[in-house]
Amino acid sequence: MKTLRRLRPVWWVLGAAAVMGLSASSMAAPAVTSSADAPRGKVHRLTSTQYAAVIADLFGANINIGGRFEPDQRVDGLIAVGSGQVSVSSAGLDQYDSMARSIASQVLAPENRKAVMPCAPASDKSPDDACAAKFLAKTGAALFRRPLTEAELKAQVLAANAAGVTAGDFYAGLALSLSSLMVAPEFLFRVEEVEPDPAVPGGFRLNAMSKAQRLSFFLWNAVPDRELIVAAQKGELNTAKGLAKQVDRMLASPRLEEGVRAFFDDMLRLDGMDSVVKDATIFPKFDAQIATEAREQTLRTIMSVVLAPKGDYRDIFSTKKTFMTPKLASIYKVPFSNDVPIGAPDSWQPYEFAANDPRAGILMQTAFLTMNSHPGRTSATLRGKALREVMMCQIVPPPPANVEFKIVQDTSNPNYKTARARLTAHSQSPACAGCHKIIDPMGLALENFDGGGAYRTNENGAALDTTGELDRVKFTNGAELGKALHDNPAVSNCLVQRLSAYGLGQTPAKEQGEWVARLKESFAKDGHNIPALMRRLATSPEFYRAVGAAENTTSAH
Amino acid sequence: MSTKLDRRMVLRGTLAGGVVSVGLPMLECFLNSNGTALAATGAALPVRFGSWFQHLGLNPGMWVPDKIGAGYQHNTQLKVLDEFRDRTNLFSGLKFSLDGRPHETHTSSVQIATTGIYGGGGPSLDSSIADVIGQRNRFRSLEVSLYGSRRSLSRRSATSINPAEPSPVALYTRIFGQEFQDPNAADFKPDPMVMARQSVLSPIADRRQDLEKKVSASDKRLLDEYFTGLREMEQKLAQSLEKPAPMPSCSVPGQVKEAKPGTVIDDVETNTIVFGKLLAYAMACDQTRVFNAEVGSQGLRHAGSTFTWHTATHEEATDEKLGYQKEVYAFVTGANKIFAAFLRSLDSMKEGPGSVLDRTIVLWQTDHGDARNHSLENVPLLTVGSAGGRFKTGMHLSLPGDPYARVSLTVQQAMGVPISTWGDRSNQTSKTITEMLA
Numbered sequence: 001m002k003t004l005r006r007l008r009p010v011w012w013v014l015g016a017a018a019v020m021g022l023s024a025s026s027m028a029a030p031a032v033t034s035s036a037d038a039p040r041g042k043v044h045r046l047t048s049t050q051y052a053a054v055i056a057d058l059f060g061a062n063i064n065i066g067g068r069f070e071p072d073q074r075v076d077g078l079i080a081v082g083s084g085q086v087s088v089s090s091a092g093l094d095q096y097d098s099m100a101r102s103i104a105s106q107v108l109a110p111e112n113r114k115a116v117m118p119c120a121p122a123s124d125k126s127p128d129d130a131c132a133a134k135f136l137a138k139t140g141a142a143l144f145r146r147p148l149t150e151a152e153l154k155a156q157v158l159a160a161n162a163a164g165v166t167a168g169d170f171y172a173g174l175a176l177s178l179s180s181l182m183v184a185p186e187f188l189f190r191v192e193e194v195e196p197d198p199a200v201p202g203g204f205r206l207n208a209m210s211k212a213q214r215l216s217f218f219l220w221n222a223v224p225d226r227e228l229i230v231a232a233q234k235g236e237l238n239t240a241k242g243l244a245k246q247v248d249r250m251l252a253s254p255r256l257e258e259g260v261r262a263f264f265d266d267m268l269r270l271d272g273m274d275s276v277v278k279d280a281t282i283f284p285k286f287d288a289q290i291a292t293e294a295r296e297q298t299l300r301t302i303m304s305v306v307l308a309p310k311g312d313y314r315d316i317f318s319t320k321k322t323f324m325t326p327k328l329a330s331i332y333k334v335p336f337s338n339d340v341p342i343g344a345p346d347s348w349q350p351y352e353f354a355a356n357d358p359r360a361g362i363l364m365q366t367a368f369l370t371m372n373s374h375p376g377r378t379s380a381t382l383r384g385k386a387l388r389e390v391m392m393c394q395i396v397p398p399p400p401a402n403v404e405f406k407i408v409q410d411t412s413n414p415n416y417k418t419a420r421a422r423l424t425a426h427s428q429s430p431a432c433a434g435c436h437k438i439i440d441p442m443g444l445a446l447e448n449f450d451g452g453g454a455y456r457t458n459e460n461g462a463a464l465d466t467t468g469e470l471d472r473v474k475f476t477n478g479a480e481l482g483k484a485l486h487d488n489p490a491v492s493n494c495l496v497q498r499l500s501a502y503g504l505g506q507t508p509a510k511e512q513g514e515w516v517a518r519l520k521e522s523f524a525k526d527g528h529n530i531p532a533l534m535r536r537l538a539t540s541p542e543f544y545r546a547v548g549a550a551e552n553t554t555s556a557h
Numbered sequence: 558m559s560t561k562l563d564r565r566m567v568l569r570g571t572l573a574g575g576v577v578s579v580g581l582p583m584l585e586c587f588l589n590s591n592g593t594a595l596a597a598t599g600a601a602l603p604v605r606f607g608s609w610f611q612h613l614g615l616n617p618g619m620w621v622p623d624k625i626g627a628g629y630q631h632n633t634q635l636k637v638l639d640e641f642r643d644r645t646n647l648f649s650g651l652k653f654s655l656d657g658r659p660h661e662t663h664t665s666s667v668q669i670a671t672t673g674i675y676g677g678g679g680p681s682l683d684s685s686i687a688d689v690i691g692q693r694n695r696f697r698s699l700e701v702s703l704y705g706s707r708r709s710l711s712r713r714s715a716t717s718i719n720p721a722e723p724s725p726v727a728l729y730t731r732i733f734g735q736e737f738q739d740p741n742a743a744d745f746k747p748d749p750m751v752m753a754r755q756s757v758l759s760p761i762a763d764r765r766q767d768l769e770k771k772v773s774a775s776d777k778r779l780l781d782e783y784f785t786g787l788r789e790m791e792q793k794l795a796q797s798l799e800k801p802a803p804m805p806s807c808s809v810p811g812q813v814k815e816a817k818p819g820t821v822i823d824d825v826e827t828n829t830i831v832f833g834k835l836l837a838y839a840m841a842c843d844q845t846r847v848f849n850a851e852v853g854s855q856g857l858r859h860a861g862s863t864f865t866w867h868t869a870t871h872e873e874a875t876d877e878k879l880g881y882q883k884e885v886y887a888f889v890t891g892a893n894k895i896f897a898a899f900l901r902s903l904d905s906m907k908e909g910p911g912s913v914l915d916r917t918i919v920l921w922q923t924d925h926g927d928a929r930n931h932s933l934e935n936v937p938l939l940t941v942g943s944a945g946g947r948f949k950t951g952m953h954l955s956l957p958g959d960p961y962a963r964v965s966l967t968v969q970q971a972m973g974v975p976i977s978t979w980g981d982r983s984n985q986t987s988k989t990i991t992e993m994l995a
Contacts, residue, residue: 040773043780068727070720071707087779089717090697090786097790098731155760163753173753180757185768185783193771275706277819281861375820376862398661 040546041210043189044083044505047072049262049271050221057222058142059107059116066102068095072271077390079266080502088188100182104175113171124171127164132174133157139178144186145213145223156181190217190505194546204546208232211544215246218503218538220255221262240539247538251531257303260530264302267498268362268390270295272371279376283452285331286370293325294366294453300348301362306530313495313528317361317482324351331366331453332359358448358455361482363387366453373451380419380443387442391485393494396439400431417462420444441468445481492528496520499530503537509547515540602909604690604944605846605917606972607836608683609896610671610710612663612853613870613928615889615937616881621649622953629953634886637894638939641904643951644914646940646993648964650957652926653933654983662931663867666924671710673962673980681712682920682965682979684719687847689973695793698847699839701728701832703825703895704857705818711849717782721849725813725831732839733809740801740842747798755794762787806908807842810835821860822888825852826895833902837913841906850899853892866892870928882929896921900941918944920968922961938964940993947971948993960986967993 046054048069055063070092073082088096107116117135121128136156140148148156156177164173181187190213197205206214212232216224224232228246236242250256265271273295278286300323305315325347329336334351353359362368372382388394416422423440427433445466450456458464467476473484485491496519501507508516519536526532537543619634629647631639638645653666658675668677683698691697700709702721709721722728738745765784769777813835816828829852836848856865864872866888873882903914921939926932938961943950948971956963962980967990969976978987 041771041776043772043776045779068707068720068722070718084776085716085779087714087717087782088786089713089719089782090789091700091719092717093783093786093790094696095720152760152764155763156757159753159757159760162756163750166749166753172750176750176753176757180761183758183787184761184764185780186764188783189780191768191771277705279858279861374865374868375856375858376864 040204041191041193042084042505043185043191044080045070045086045088045189046187047079047083047266049265050217053221053258053262054143054223055103058139059103060112062112063103063106066099070095074269076501076507077267077393077498078502079271080263081506084505093183096188097179097183100179101175103182104179107178108171108175121170125168126170127161127173128170129157129161132160132164132170132177135174136160136177136181140181141229142223143181144184145190145216146186146209147229192505197545199541200545205541206544206546208235208237211237211243214503214505214544215250215538218259219247219250219534220253220259222255222258244539247535251535256531257307260307260534261299261303263499263502264299265295266502267495268298268368269371269386270298270367273367276371277375278370278452282376283450285327286452290327290331290366291370293328294370296348297323297325297328298362298365298367301365310527311529313530314486314492315361317363317486317491318479320353320355320357320360322351322353322365323348325349328366333455358477358479360479361486363446363482363485364449364478369446369449369453370451376451378419378447378449378451380423380440380447381436382443383446384439384441384443387485388439391494392488392490393497394490397435399435417460418464419447419459420465421462442470442481444468445475446478448478489524492523493520495528495530496523496533499533500537503534503543511547512542515542602916602945603840603843603846604947604972605840605848605913606683606686606690606944606968607848607850607903607917607919608671608681608711609899609919609921610667610849610851611892611896611921611923612667612851613866613889613892614923614925615893616886617927617932617935619881619886619889620647620937621935621955622647625953625955627952629951634889635893635939637890637897638900638941641897641900641941644941644943646948646950647953648938648940649935649953649955651936651938651959651961651963653936653961655933656982660931660933663924666933666936667710669980669984670922670924670961670965672712673965673984675981675984676715677712678715680714681710682969682974683711683847683849684713685974685976686969686972691845691847692792693796694843694845695797696732696839696845697789698849699728699732699836699845700849701836703816703828703832703850703852704820705816709849710851713785714778714782716779717786719849723818724816725828725835726815728832728835729810729813732835732842732844736797737809737842737844738797738801739809740804740807745800751794751797755791758787758791758794762791802843804841804843806906806913808838809842810838820856820858820865822857822891822895823860825857826891826898829895829899830902833899834905837903837906840903840913840917841908852895853888857888857892867928885928903942914942916945917942918948918968918972920964936961940964940968943995944971946995949995950993952992954990954992956990959988960984962986963988963990 051069052065055065070086070089072079073086075082075085106112116139118138119131119134121131133153137148137153140153140156159180160173160177162173163176164170167173185191192210192214193207194204195207197203209232212224212228216222216228227249231237231242231246237246273291276291301319301321302316304321305311305319306313324332324334324336326336337349358364368386372386373379385396388396416425423436423444427436445468447459447464447466448455448457466478467474468481469475470481470484471488473487475481475484496516500516500519519533522536523533615634620632622629622632624630631642635647653669655665655675658665665675669675671677671681672679673682687698698711698719700711700719700721702709702723705723707720707723709719711719722731762784769780772780813831816831817824832850839845853866856867858865864884866885869882869884869888873884875881876883900914900919903917904912906913908916919941921941923937926935940948960980960983962984963986966976966979966986969979970989971994978985980986
């Protein structure tokens with residue numbers, strides 16, 4: 001609508017120079033076709049973690065990505081969903097371009113090129129189209145998650161040739177061509193194409209190559225490997241048997257861990273650890289390294305639970321087992337026994353809390369505790385809200401706009417020493433009481449852990465009351481809260497909901513509701529086993545069906 | 558030819574350039590042909606726009622001056638900006654309207670302030686201005702982050718958001734690194750590798766139609782935004798093959814200090830000064846004409862304190878004797894001080910008869926009239942700088958009940974954005990504030 005309010009286009013008379021600069025789309029009439037409501041392909045911008053994973057996978061972990069990504073956007077709890085609703089801004093493309101050129105020159109630097117080059121050029125000083133074509137075909141297919149078309153390959157070789165002549169250097173020319181692959185939309189966006197679905201008259205499904213791509217990012221957080229691409233090319237992914245064969249192969253691979261990690265990192269919003277800042281005078285131990293290690297600790301804990309044989313997802317809320325580094329051990333105030341050789345690069349050690357230790361599960365780990373706190377103090381409200389939203393997929397409404405905080409005005413007030421005292425006073429106001437009643441009890445159960453993640457028994461000298469109730473299950477402390485969450489069906493249903501949305505790249509549509517409900521039932525039957533759920537998702541035809549996502553017509557103009 | 562006539566012609570030139578919007582920057586052509594003649598007055602220098610978003614408002618009752626019109630005196634809270642008073646316009650009485658839609662506190666009003674629209678669907682006004690005045694620059698706009706975040710309020714659309722740069726060192730390299738071309742260098746040699754880069758990008762644009770027909774209409778829009786960016790990159794490469802116009806005040810600054818990320822108010826002030834200076838250099842070298850910064854949203858606080866500014870707005874008691882929230886007052890004044898430090902950085906870069914700041918108009922906006930209860934009435938707004946004489950300054954304009962968008966409309970129009978109205982529903986306005994136009 002905005003464009004309508006702009007002045008009439010008197011500039012038509014200004015001629016070709018002006019018109020050339022305009023995009024074809026801004027001049028074209030809105031497309032009205034007979035199949036306007038037919039579902040069509042989707043694009044997702046590669047998330048920053050996917051980008052990094054792809055580069056490391058293809059070119060080695062020693063490649064420095066350097067630049068900065070456009071911020072990812074989380075929609076319905078997931079970056080994987082938000083990535084389908086963001087584009088690349090011009091400032092962002094500039095960044096991608098400089099990252100791409102830096103990566104390309106590292107990849108083809110003398111010390112690295114051997115690892116990636118399938119051939120050697122006739123001369124380093126001049127173009128060699130045959131050798132360039134070999135490299136570009138192979139690398140291009142991996143970057144685009146599909147083989148390059150003949151025209152695409154030809155254009156890339158031509159570009160390498162022209163740049164190689166200009167630079168008088170084969171590798172410089174090739175690097176420039178490679179960098180252009182990494183700013184191409186086919187790389188920066190996951191493009192999913194659809195085709196008519198023979199099983200559903202009038203319906204659509206992803207085509208084979210797009211299936212391979214969705215599968216591979218879902219299970220491995222990586223581009224499809226050769227075997228998967230070949231299976232797609234042969235049409236095997238369109239048969240139940242062929243699909244199951246690939247899914248089972250991928251589930252059995254150690255690369256599954258990368259996929260499961262990426263999912264939990266997204267679902268638990270662990271990227272938030274990048275921006276957690278603690279007040280150095282209050283929490284002197286907390287620094288960027290602790291933040292990184294805390295994120296890793298939670299992920300390691302989850303992996304050890306959910307990827308164990310018959311691992312039960314719900315145990316992440318109750319497990320006593322975790323992993324420590326020397327720095328983390330100092331936060332937890334536990335001894336760190338280093339039984340690896342001195343100077344060993346991996347300082348992670350398994351650790352098990354004693355049965356009577358107050359800590360259990362990931363909620364009482366540094367990552368969750370610090371991320372859902374203020375820089376200088378805890379927040380029962382933030383923690384409770386995170387549990388409702390992240391773990392139970394519930395929506396907590398924002399506070400009323402004109403809320404008055406008169407009652408909780410003074411934290412040094414001797415009458416309100418603890419968070420519970422302040423929140424209780426605050427919740428006298430009926431406008432606030434409704435929400436705080438559902439948010440606070442779970443958060444207050446974690447008040448034994450301060451904003452820096454350390455254990456405490458009192459606040460401002462007052463003993464802490466950590467009792468509460470969740471859906472009529474009473475708890476008296478954090479560990480019992482973990483148990484209550486463990487047994488709450490909303491928690492396991494939420495996992496199914498999120499994992500489905502994560503794999504699909506969009507929140508399941510209405511018509512997929514029945515399918516998701518069935519998945520929730522089977523998740524319970526499968527002992528809440530994540531790989532089993534991933535298998536059910538990845539082998540079901542619904543996972544690849546294009547649903548008629550409603551076009552957002554209001555934002556069309 | 559009087560200078561007044563020249564200025565009008567510049568303005569008209571800008572408007573024409575603005576409507577063309579992508580293809581033909583008329584202003585630039587106009588100025589180039591008159592560049593030498595106007596150099597002595599500084600009128601050949603570019604005009605610039607900056608937006609500064611300072612969340613959480615000012616303290617009610619502490620900022621509206623007694624006097625209306627020219628020659629006003631700053632009320633207590635804005636006294637830290639006294640040195641810029643003659644170059645400032647202060648607006649009181651403006652408001653945001655929700656028209657019955659839910660009030661997402663600290664969000665709805667930010668969207669309305671920056672895009673004119675509840676929900677924030679459209680481009681932010683800096684982006685529309687950059688489309689006019691920033692076309693020919695290496696950087697259409699520069700977004701800086703003063704506290705370490707990557708978010709910015711600058712967007713071409715809800716799905717195409719300009720990332721902010723939290724690192725002065727990275728920004729320095731982007732601007733003054735290898736690809737910087739000194740506009741005053743005696744010899745200019747186009748870089749042959751730039752031509753090579755142009756040639757590798759062109760096949761991508763050729764695939765646009767094929768790619769777009771594979772996806773739904775809404776996803777095609779996402780790709781359109783990508784291709785807009787690609788076209789801008791190609792244009793920039795083409796421009797870098799031409800000798801840049803000389804910029805007499807341009808020099809390359811010494812290496813800058815890295816920012817200290819985080820929300821401690823003193824660190825944010827230090828970061829702001831570093832970024833301000835860097836932007837001043839970048840603008841003096843005409844690398845960009847548009848910038849964005851925001852302050853206050855991510856929980857600004859004092860070192861060692863558990864309370865953030867935002868928390869304080871809601872939880873601090875009003876001091877009975879003083880009649881206001883003491884800690885909030887200190888935060889607001891601190892943020893205003895940061896803004897003053899930023900302006901000083903721009904002003905210290907001398908250019909023509911004045912400074913970089915004089916060739917700029919900085920639009921200071923905020924989200925609430927009273928953050929304590931998220932009021933949308935009497936929301937303060939400031940402009941600083943005259944954009945090279947396009948605006949009259951030194952006034953307090955009282956516009957009770959008028960949409961906040963009036964200032965944004967006026968500023969955009971004066972910068973050449975071809976719009977006659979701005980904003981949606983009750984936030985919409987077509988009333989230019991003629992008092993502030995020179």
